[in-house]
Every structure is written in structure tokens, then in C-alpha cells.
Amino acid sequence: xxxxxxxxxxxxxxxxxxxxxxxxxxxxxxxxxxxxxxxxxxxxxxxxxxxxxxxxxxxxxxxxxxxxxxxxxxxxxxxxxxxxxxxxxxxxxxxxxxxxxxxxxxxxxxxxxxxxxxxxxxxxxxxxxxxxxxxxxxxxxxxxxxxxxxxxxxxxxxxxxxxxxxxxxxxxxxxxxxxxxxxxxxxxxxxxxxxxxxxxxxxxxxxxxxxxxxxxxxxxxxxxxxxxxxxxxxxxxxxxxxxxxxxxxxxxxxxxxxxxxxxxxxxxxxxxxxxxxxxxxxxxxxxxxxxxxxxxxxxxxxxxxxxxxxxxxxxxxxxxxxxxxxxxxxxxxxxxxxxxxxxxxxxxxxxxxxxxxxxxxxxxxxxxxxxxxxxxxxxxxxxxxxxxxxxxxxxxxxxxxxx
Amino acid sequence: xxxxxxxxxxxxxxxxxxxxxxxxxxxxxxxxxxxxxxxxxxxxxxxxxxxxxxxxxxxxxxxxxxxxxxxxxxxxxxxxxxxxxxxxxxxxxxxxxxxxxxxxxxxxxxxxxxxxxxxxxxxxxxxxxxxxxxxxxxxxxxxxxxxxxxxxxxxxxxxxxxxxxxxxxxxxxxxxxxxxxxxxxxxxxxxxxxxxxxxxxxxxxxxxxxxxxxxxxxxxxxxxxxxxxxxxxxxxxxxxxxxxxxxxxxxxxxxxxxxxxxxxxxxxxxxxxxxxxxxxxxxxxxxxxxxxxxxxxxxxxxxxxxxxxxxxxxxxxxxxxxxxxxxxxxxxxxxxxxxxxxxxxxxxxxxxxxxxxxxxxxxxxxxxxxxxxxxxxxxxxxxxxxxxxxxxxxxxxxxxxxx
Numbered sequence: 093x094x095x096x097x098x099x100x101x102x103x104x105x106x107x108x109x110x111x112x113x114x115x116x117x118x119x120x121x122x123x124x125x126x127x128x129x130x131x132x133x134x135x136x137x138x139x140x141x142x143x144x145x146x147x148x149x150x151x152x153x154x155x156x157x158x159x160x161x162x163x164x165x166x167x168x169x170x171x172x173x174x175x176x177x178x179x180x181x182x183x184x185x186x187x188x189x190x191x192x193x194x195x196x197x198x199x200x201x202x203x204x205x206x207x208x209x210x211x212x213x214x215x216x217x218x219x220x221x222x223x224x225x226x227x228x229x230x231x232x233x234x235x236x237x238x239x240x241x242x243x244x245x246x247x248x249x250x251x252x253x254x255x256x257x258x259x260x261x262x263x264x265x266x267x268x269x270x271x272x273x274x275x276x277x278x279x280x281x282x283x284x285x286x287x288x289x290x291x292x293x294x295x296x297x298x299x300x301x302x303x304x305x306x307x308x309x310x311x312x313x314x315x316x317x318x319x320x321x322x323x324x325x326x327x328x329x330x331x332x333x334x335x336x337x338x339x340x341x342x343x344x345x346x347x348x349x350x351x352x353x354x355x356x357x358x359x360x361x362x363x364x365x366x367x368x369x370x371x372x373x374x375x376x377x378x379x380x381x382x383x384x385x386x387x388x389x390x391x392x393x394x395x396x397x398x399x400x401x402x403x404x405x406x407x408x409x410x411x412x413x414x415x416x417x418x419x420x421x422x423x424x425x426x427x428x429x430x431x432x433x434x435x436x437x438x439x440x441x442x443x444x445x446x447x448x449x450x451x452x453x454x455x456x457x458x459x460x461x462x463x464x465x466x467x468x469x470x471x472x473x474x475x476x477x478x479x480x481x482x483x484x485x486x487x488x489x490x491x492x493x494x495x
Numbered sequence: 496x497x498x499x500x501x502x503x504x505x506x507x508x509x510x511x512x513x514x515x516x517x518x519x520x521x522x523x524x525x526x527x528x529x530x531x532x533x534x535x536x537x538x539x540x541x542x543x544x545x546x547x548x549x550x551x552x553x554x555x556x557x558x559x560x561x562x563x564x565x566x567x568x569x570x571x572x573x574x575x576x577x578x579x580x581x582x583x584x585x586x587x588x589x590x591x592x593x594x595x596x597x598x599x600x601x602x603x604x605x606x607x608x609x610x611x612x613x614x615x616x617x618x619x620x621x622x623x624x625x626x627x628x629x630x631x632x633x634x635x636x637x638x639x640x641x642x643x644x645x646x647x648x649x650x651x652x653x654x655x656x657x658x659x660x661x662x663x664x665x666x667x668x669x670x671x672x673x674x675x676x677x678x679x680x681x682x683x684x685x686x687x688x689x690x691x692x693x694x695x696x697x698x699x700x701x702x703x704x705x706x707x708x709x710x711x712x713x714x715x716x717x718x719x720x721x722x723x724x725x726x727x728x729x730x731x732x733x734x735x736x737x738x739x740x741x742x743x744x745x746x747x748x749x750x751x752x753x754x755x756x757x758x759x760x761x762x763x764x765x766x767x768x769x770x771x772x773x774x775x776x777x778x779x780x781x782x783x784x785x786x787x788x789x790x791x792x793x794x795x796x797x798x799x800x801x802x803x804x805x806x807x808x809x810x811x812x813x814x815x816x817x818x819x820x821x822x823x824x825x826x827x828x829x830x831x832x833x834x835x836x837x838x839x840x841x842x843x844x845x846x847x848x849x850x851x852x853x854x855x856x857x858x859x860x861x862x863x864x865x866x867x868x869x870x871x872x873x874x875x876x877x878x879x880x881x882x883x884x885x886x887x888x889x890x891x892x893x894x895x896x897x898x
Contacts, residue, residue: 207508
């Protein structure tokens with residue numbers, strides 16, 4: 093008689109369900125649907141020829157190393173490159189402050205694993221990155237959302253919420269923020285708020301987890317110092333990734349922060365997967381040493397800027413006057429808000445019939461709100477598909493507008 | 496004021512400590528010490544030229560795919576290859592029974608994550624693979640060890656232990672076994688015991704986690720059917736890896752088993768790292784399709800057989816009569832037992848002074864025993880180093896033999 097599996101799942105595993113984005117992507121793969129759903133980079137931004145050349149070099153010059161086990165912390169030369177690339181010359185950080193990980197999703201997972209007991213609170217933005225919420229939930233972390241405006245998380249609400257949680261005897265471990273061109277809302281945390289966030293984190297004695305995948309994909313305006321760079325207490329853990337500035341297929345990312353936290357993350361990563369693939373680390377390292385990463389990023393930003401412009405123009409043309417949306421200064425996403433009586437989850441199958449897909453907003457909201465919102469990605473589809481996709485979607489929405 | 500980290504760690508993370516193997520390997524890297532410690536394959540066994548060629552092809556023909564995000568389940572073609580390669584023609588398994596993961600360590604981690612609540616019991620062999628114990632402990636699993644003899648886990652003890660655990664109200668989730676050329680003890684579970692294990696697992700309604708990295712590295716004797724292949728209840732989850740038959744640097748492994756468990760593992764892996772690197776999957780798939788994996792394995796087995804012979808000969812020559820050791824029919828390790836009054840942990844620094852390293856046995860024992868045992872690897876060092884390393888180690892041990 094076959095074994096019955098249900099009774100065997102851990103409590104936390106039995107709570108975890110398949111993500112809606114994922115199920116959507118499965119539907120889309122083999123159809124004519126134009127997808128404004130996924131957050132995949134445009135393959136035109138991958139320096140494929142250069143990556144092929146450095147890979148060939150690595151497999152010629154370092155094959156015994158490239159095919160062998162390696163250290164859990166990650167390739168020393170790549171960590172050195174990152175310290176030089178990311179930080180000012182007079183930095184305090186050493187190799188002990190950084191670990192290479194398999195995508196920033198693994199960074200989210202490892203930080204959750206090191207810091208969260210079931211019932212611990214993580215403060216998140218409303219809305220926030222779905223897969224981050226999942227990573228925290230997978231360790232029993234509970235996510236409490238703070239509303240945002242154009243400058244990011246509202247600091248008054250944050251303080252109020254932290255006071256209330258403290259009164260309720262809840263243990264808050266860290267504040268999770270995607271500081272630049274937030275996924276999904278596209279908002280960037282202002283400099284004033286970054287400083288205030290650090291003051292509040294100090295006051296309540298919390299870590300801050302700054303997830304920063306889109307920082308370099310800026311179309312306009314001036315770069316704002318990262319929260320990590322403003323921190324004087326060693327309380328900011330920073331996640332970065334090559335997925336959006338080089339390519340995601342190598343799964344190469346990093347965590348920088350407090351030495352003791354990194355040391356514990358190393359121990360936990362060892363139990364998780366021993367080490368990230370060294371071939372991939374050698375490829376990225378050689379690419380970064382032999383080519384100009386910033387030049388590659390600059391030409392990619394131009395590609396995404398044009399796509400963003402096409403999407404904003406199409407939204408103006410095809411979306412009803414009742415809808416509003418963000419005008420992102422960077423990143424991959426536009427976040428749209430429809431009239432309250434339109435449920436984007438419920439509208440989804442109609443939009444698939446019209447051969448266009450998006451991600452409905454509610455799964456991104458830790459408080460279950462946002463039913464009338466949606467995330468629209470301009471990163472992957474062609475300009476023609478963006479225009480046509482928004483046209484189709486505009487039609488679906490207009491059919492639901494009450495006169 | 497810098498943040499104080501200790502109070503932030505999760506309960507499970509605060510229990511996890513750096514592994515002694517890992518610390519040993521750090522010491523060794525930059526010294527003249529001959530290491531009989533690590534389990535790294537011999538780089539001479541990597542088909543480096545062929546891997547370079549297929550990588551070049553992948554990055555020429557499939558670069559947009561190879562550098563992009565991919566599915567959590569893993570590359571369909573590679574999963575199809577594995578189903579064909581591993582299973583009989585009339586198999587019941589489909590693509591839903593298999594997931595690609597980042598090394599079998601990730602397999603251990605994901606199975607732990609899906610099945611273990613804190614306090615749940617995992618039955619393990621005495622001794623067992625250290626990093627597996629760590630993976631289970633990282634989810635709060637408690638490991639209970641069963642003694643082995645030449646045929647593997649003693650079934651009488653297993654039944655007795657399960658009865659006792661049941662009386663004590665303990666929840667046992669699964670039995671973990673490395674069925675072939677066990678790490679560290681080198682023992683292979685006999686066919687009779689495999690069948691008995693399945694009967695007991697059915698009787699007590701448990702999963703079996705069969706970890707099978709060394710199966711193909713057999714020097715002599717006939718292959719024994721895997722526990723997985725003998726299972727009729729869908730209760731065996733099988734871990735396999737390319738690390739020992741191709742190379743570990745790509746971190747490519749797989750989990751095959753019960754569809755519902757695999758489905759839950761997919762959900763948990765998504766929260767863990769989204770997907771394993773697709774470049775690595777395409778490389779392995781193309782290698783397996785264009786070259787003869789079994790032929791590569793056969794020539795590698797010859798390399799390891801010779802090294803094993805050198806080690807056994809050296810042990811006979813240089814170890815004192817008071818020591819005993821296994822004569823492995825396959826795998827990477829010899830497990831040695833010294834007189835009870837010799838503590839291999841305590842002896843370790845003397846052996847480093849004599850410029851030879853091993854792994855002391857006690858960390859492998861879930862019950863804290865095995866203080867007079869040691870694991871000796873013949874996989875990585877050259878034949879000359881194996882001979883010289885055993886000669887040095889023999890000297891260190893002989894100095895401690897009581898006359």
C-alpha cells in the first residue's frame with residue numbers, strides 16, 4: 093500500500109503552497125500569451141560572447157579547480173572584487189564580511205534560517221517581494237507590513253507598529269526592505285527615510301536586511317547611498333546579485349554584513365549545499381576582471397529605459413482613466429492600481445483568454461490587501477509585445493469599468 | 496554602538512557549530528600536510544576536455560537559455576536522461592518523480608526541511624555522514640544511531656530502537672542510509688538487509704532516505720539492487736549525484752521518489768534558491784547525451800581501485816597490529832579502528848605535526864562514541880602521498896601503543 097504523505101510533512105512545509113506566479117509561468121510557457129508577469133531579464137542584456145570566452149579560459153587554465161569542490165564562503169578573488177567594486181577605498185570590511193551565495197534567494201533563505209524562530213516578526217513593505225515573504229515564512233517567520241508612499245516605507249507607521257508589537261510581547265528580528273525600485277511597487281526609499289530607518293532600527297535594536305538587486309538599473313535621478321553604507325552599528329545585512337546586471341543563469345549573488353552573522357551564515361550554508369558551484373564563480377570573477385561590468389550595465393540600462401518608456405506610453409494610451417500606475421526611475425516593474433471594485437485575481441483568467449498575463453498584486457501584500465493592484469514587467473518582452481500586451485490588458489480592464 | 500548578534504540567532508542556528516572537517520581543511524590548504532581527510536574526487540577523473548567542449552556548445556547554441564532563470568524542477572531533458580539511465584524500461588516513474596538539486600547536500604537539506612519538525616527523530620547508521628547529520632539537526636531533527644556490522648545496519652537493533660522510541664512517544668520520520676560503500680564506514684547494506692529494512696519501514700510506517708553517491712564506484716563484487724528499486728510502497732526517497740561520477744564543481748545532483756514529496760520539495764526549493772543554475776544543467780545534459788558516462792566511470796573506478804590498493808598495502812605495512820580497518824569494495828574511504836585508549840581527536844594535532852591529516856571518527860557517531868576511530872580517504876591524494884601519509888600516520892599511532 094502506498095505511503096500516505098500528508099502526515100509526514102513538517103508543520104512549516106505543510107503551510108507552504110505553490111506560488112501563483114509560478115503556476116502562471118507554467119501556463120504561459122507553451123502559449124501565445126504575452127507575459128508581463130515574470131521578472132526575467134532581457135537576454136539581449138547578457139554579454140554572451142564575453143561569457144563564452146571567459147568560460148573557455150577558465151576551463152582551459154583552471155579546470156582542476158573549476159570542476160572540484162570549493163569553499164563555503166566562496167571564491168576569494170570574487171569576494172575581493174566585490175569588496176573593491178561595491179565599497180569605498182577606506183572601507184572597514186574584509187573577506188570575513190562577505191559570502192557568495194546561489195542567487196539572492198539563497199541569501200534570503202540563509203538570513204531567515206540564521207535569524208528566525210517560528211513566531212518571530214519580520215517587518216516588510218506593503219507590498220513586498222513574494223519570494224522573500226515565502227523564504228521568511230518557511231522558517232515560521234511572521235511578516236508584518238508597513239504602508240509606503242512615494243518615498244518608501246512610512247516611518248510614522250513603522251514606529252507605531254514596532255511600539256504595538258513590543259507591547260504585544262512580539263519579538264521582531266529585522267526589517268526587510270528593497271531600497272531601490274522596489275519589487276513590486278517600483279518605489280525607492282528616500283535618503284531622509286533611510287537615515288530615519290537606521291535611527292529606528294537602533295532604537296528598537298533590530299537588524300535591517302537591505303535587498304538591492306536593482307540599484308544599478310537606474311533610468312533617471314541621482315543614486316542614493318545604500319542603507320548599508322549609512323550604517324554605523326553593523327546592523328545592516330546587504331544582499332546583492334549578478335542576476336540583473338550580468339545574468340541570472342549562473343545563480344551568483346552575495347551577502348555583505350556583520351562578520352558574526354556572515355560566520356553563522358557560512359555554517360548554515362555548509363549544511364544547506366556545502367558550497368556554490370566554483371565554475372560559476374570563476375566565470376563571473378574572470379568576466380569582472382577582464383571586462384568592464386559598469387559599461388555592460390550602462391548599455392543594459394538603455395535597453396530597459398526604452399522598454400519602460402514604451403510601457404508608460406502604452407498605459408497612457410490603453411488603460412482607462414480610472415487606473416493609476418507608478419513611473420519607475422529604475423528597475424523592472426510598473427505597479428498599477430485599478431478601481432477598488434476590480435479584483436485582479438478574479439480578472440486573471442479573462443486576461444489569459446485575451447492572451448496577456450500579469451501578476452496580481454495581493455500575494456505581495458503581507459496584510460492580504462491590494463486586491464485591485466497588479467505588477468507589470470517590462471524587462472523581458474519585446475517593445476512590440478509590451479505595446480500589444482498593454483493594449484490587450486487595457487481592453488480587459490475597460491470591460492470592467494463601471495459607467 | 497555595534498549590534499550584539501548573539502540574541503538574534505534562531506534557536507536552531509545558535510546550536511550549529513563549524514564542522515571539524517571544515518576547520519581541518521582550512522589548516523591543510525596552505526601547508527605540506529598530506530591530507531587523507533577530505534572526500535574530494537581525484538581531478539584526473541574529471542573529463543575536462545569533454546566538459547569544455549560541451550560547455551562551448553551550450554554557450555554557442557543555447558546561450559539565451561543557459562544564462563536565464565529556469566524551472567525549479569530542473570531541466571526536463573536532464574531529468575529524462577536520468578530516468579532512462581537509472582531505472583528499468585518498464586518504470587512507473589515520470590518527470591514528476593524527479594527534481595534536480597544543487598549537490599546531494601541540498602537534497603539532504605530539502606528532505607529535512609520538508610519532513611522534520613524540531614524533536615522529530617531520524618534513524619541513522621553508526622557512524623553516518625556528518626553533513627547529513629548537520630542538515631537534519633539544522634531543522635531540529637534528532638538523530639538516533641543504529642550499530643552496523645559487515646552487512647550494514649543491524650535489523651534487530653533497529654526494530655528494538657523503533658519499538659522503544661514508539662513507547663517513548665517519539666515521532667520517527669525516516670531512516671537515513673548510505674546503502675553502498677557507506678561514508679565513513681565503507682560498509683554496504685546487504686540485499687537481505689535491504690529487504691528487511693523495507694519490511695520494518697512498512698511496519699512502523701516510515702520513509703527511507705537512501706543516499707547513494709558511491710554506488711557506481713565499485714571495485715569488486717556484484718552490484719546490489721538499490722533499496723529504492725525494491726520499494727513497493729513509494730516510501731523510499733533516493734539521492735544521487737554527479738559529484739563522484741562526473742565532477743563536484745557543477746553541484747549537480749537529483750532526488751527521485753514519491754511524487755507528492757517531490758512536489759513539496761519543489762515548493763520548498765523555490766523558497767530556498769528559486770532554481771539550480773541552468774548552465775550547469777545544460778552542460779551535464781549535453782555531456783551525458785554526447786559521451787558515454789559509464790565508460791568514464793569505468794576508467795575512474797580503475798584509478799580509485801589502484802589508490803585503494805596502495806592504501807590497504809600501506810596500512811598493512813605501517814599500522815600497528817592493534818589497529819583494524821575496513822577493506823572497501825568501493826567508494827572513497829577506509830575506516831580504521833584503534834585500541835580503545837587512543838583518542839583520535841586528541842591525537843590529531845600530533846598527526847598535523849607529522850604532516851598528515853585524517854578525519855577523527857567521533858563526529859560521525861550520533862551517539863558520541865567512536866573516539867578511537869578515523870576516516871582515511873584514498874580518493875584525492877596521489878599514490879605516493881597515500882603511501883607516505885599512511886607511513887607518517889602509522890608512526891604517530893605506534894608512539895601511542897601501550898606495550
